[in-house]
Amino acid sequence: MRGGGSIRQVCLSERDIIDRLKLTRIINASGTMTNLGASRVAPAAAAMSLEILDHFIDIDELQARACNVIAQATGAEAGCVTSSAASGMTVAIAAAMTGADLSHIERLPESSGLNHEVAIQAGHLINYGAPVTQAIRLAGARVKRLDAMAEGSLSGEEAAALYVVSHHVEEPGLPLSRFIGLCKARSIPVIVDMASEYDLKGPIAAGADVAIYSAHKFLGGLTAGIVAGRKDLIRAVYLQNNGIGRHMKVGKEGIAGVIAALEGWLRRNHEKARRRELDIVVLWLRSLGSIGGLAVAREPDATGNPIDRVRVMPTPEAGLFAWELAERLARRRPSVRVRDDLLREGHFSLDPCNLADGEERLVAEAVAAEVEAARFRKDGLRMSFEAFEAQRRMRLLQWPEGY
Numbered sequence: 001m002r003g004g005g006s007i008r009q010v011c012l013s014e015r016d017i018i019d020r021l022k023l024t025r026i027i028n029a030s031g032t033m034t035n036l037g038a039s040r041v042a043p044a045a046a047a048m049s050l051e052i053l054d055h056f057i058d059i060d061e062l063q064a065r066a067c068n069v070i071a072q073a074t075g076a077e078a079g080c081v082t083s084s085a086a087s088g089m090t091v092a093i094a095a096a097m098t099g100a101d102l103s104h105i106e107r108l109p110e111s112s113g114l115n116h117e118v119a120i121q122a123g124h125l126i127n128y129g130a131p132v133t134q135a136i137r138l139a140g141a142r143v144k145r146l147d148a149m150a151e152g153s154l155s156g157e158e159a160a161a162l163y164v165v166s167h168h169v170e171e172p173g174l175p176l177s178r179f180i181g182l183c184k185a186r187s188i189p190v191i192v193d194m195a196s197e198y199d200l201k202g203p204i205a206a207g208a209d210v211a212i213y214s215a216h217k218f219l220g221g222l223t224a225g226i227v228a229g230r231k232d233l234i235r236a237v238y239l240q241n242n243g244i245g246r247h248m249k250v251g252k253e254g255i256a257g258v259i260a261a262l263e264g265w266l267r268r269n270h271e272k273a274r275r276r277e278l279d280i281v282v283l284w285l286r287s288l289g290s291i292g293g294l295a296v297a298r299e300p301d302a303t304g305n306p307i308d309r310v311r312v313m314p315t316p317e318a319g320l321f322a323w324e325l326a327e328r329l330a331r332r333r334p335s336v337r338v339r340d341d342l343l344r345e346g347h348f349s350l351d352p353c354n355l356a357d358g359e360e361r362l363v364a365e366a367v368a369a370e371v372e373a374a375r376f377r378k379d380g381l382r383m384s385f386e387a388f389e390a391q392r393r394m395r396l397l398q399w400p401e402g403y
């Protein structure tokens with residue numbers, strides 16, 4: 001035995017980790033964002049991951065247990081755990097190209113002689129922090145962009161077709177069921193990126209061959225991806241661990257985290273969680289709506305997840321642009337982070353799903369304080385959106401300076 005006692009004893013400390021590591025304390029009103037640490041990990045997932053860290057296990061066996069839980073949760077024949085949804089896409093595409101042939105698996109991304117085109121509708125070519133095209137190309141596949149998917153768009157030689165369900169997709173094109181129908185007619189396997197979608201059963205029920213989820217978003221697992229689908233394809237996905245999957249490895253803690261997170265999700269009182277979030281939305285609508293210059297609106301989720309958010313739209317009377325307000329909220333201590341993907345359009349959103357009790361009030365107070373301060377100082381309405389973006393990019397390009 002190595003010294004130091006059990007993991008549990010070691011990780012408890014008097015001072016909290018934010019202070020110990022001199023990190024910025026953050027109130028997350030943006031949702032599940034990779035750059036903020038994704039989600040508050042569910043206690044059961046954290047406990048199970050912690051527990052397994054102190055053991056040796058047979059990874060094939062652990063993944064086979066995960067397979068059962070994923071199958072139960074998604075309605076698929078099989079499933080396995082990857083390091084992320086992004087890597088799940090790459091290995092799923094690799095699997096569609098190689099099948100269970102280890103000699104092909106070991107030579108990817110060199111893909112000569114294999115069907116290696118992946119058909120995807122133009123509107124699905126999004127960037128979720130990295131471009132989806134890169135997830136395809138990493139496998140050694142080539143992107144076949146479909147500007148208008150119709151009968152005759154597919155040659156039948158494609159290795160797979162990829163369909164993305166996400167708020168990032170502005171032009172969804174064909175509905176999933178129709179897309180699947182056209183692919184099935186040509187025997188092309190359909191892989192669906194459902195990374196942040198709550199609907200665990202829908203894609204498989206609709207006939208998708210593979211559906212991919214993030215474990216660390218709404219499910220509250222550790223960082224990992226979940227790949228569910230047809231058994232032969234999932235086996236081929238799993239076998240990629242002898243090839244490109246090795247470079248995107250998930251550890252025992254991530255796999256255990258998925259098992260616990262999915263079990264927890266199946267047991268979770270979704271009604272209660274939803275009610276709590278709606279209470280926060282109502283509070284924000286009331287308190288922020290009474291601040292002069294701010295227009296607020298309830299914003300249902302773009303892809304139909306059971307989440308409502310509050311859209312905050314500063315008018316000129318507020319004395320600052322949306323991006324200036326977002327920036328000033330982020331500079332506060334604790335730092336308040338808002339959902340900022342639509343800042344360009346002059347608004348941002350507040351998301352209740354990752355808040356600890358009481359933080360919703362701190363968010364509302366912070367917004368009120370920043371609007372009031374800007375009005376008093378008259379120092380807003382100065383920075384263009386382009387200047388704001390340039391400043392942000394500059395900061396990142398200087399990392400680790402200034403962090």
Ligand SMILES: *Cc1c(COP(=O)(O)O)cnc(C)c1O
Pocket residue numbers: 034083084085086087128164165166168193194195196213214215224225
């Ligand atoms: C978050 C996200 C991803 C990436 O998921 P990771 O598990 O973080 O790799 C991919 N696609 C979509 C649509 C996403 O929202």
